[in-house]
Amino acid sequence: RSAACANENPTENFYRVANWLVERWHFLMLNDHGRNRKYQQAIQKAVRGGCNTVLDIGTGTGILGMCAKKAGATEVYACELSKTMYELACEVVAANGMDEGTKILHMKSLEMEVPKDIPHRYAQGSFARMGKASY
Helix, strand or coil: CCHHHCCCCHHHHHHHHHHHHCCHHHHHHHCCHHHHHHHHHHHHHHHHCCCCEEEEECCCCCHHHHHHHHHCCCEEEEEECCHHHHHHHHHHHHHCCCCCCEEEEECCHHHCCCCCCCCCCCCCCCEEEECCCCC
8 A cells, every 4th residue: 555545544435436436316215215115015016916027227226126026026127327336236136146037237228129138028018117216
């Protein structure tokens, strides 16, 4: 370590980098327990109603896709434009043992193609779309 870094706190550095790489609204959404509970309830209702393939556009950490897997979805396709958030989502989903049946794509949602990114089109009502609340 250089003398300039000798007095820096590694934990403080981590949080400084995290705040720089991850937009602050991600933290607001992740810590909004009421919002997350409502999304979880809606996802459970959709999956139990037969929507067992889910597309999560703007997956962020992958929390909503994991809600879908936990509710019983057999396939989750998650799309994330930010490389930092894409890598984080891959790690979070794997760490929670939900990577089987989950495909996380690092790309713009408008560039997703059938069958390259999603194997086939789904009939209306069989594909649950999970949008993000705006703040």
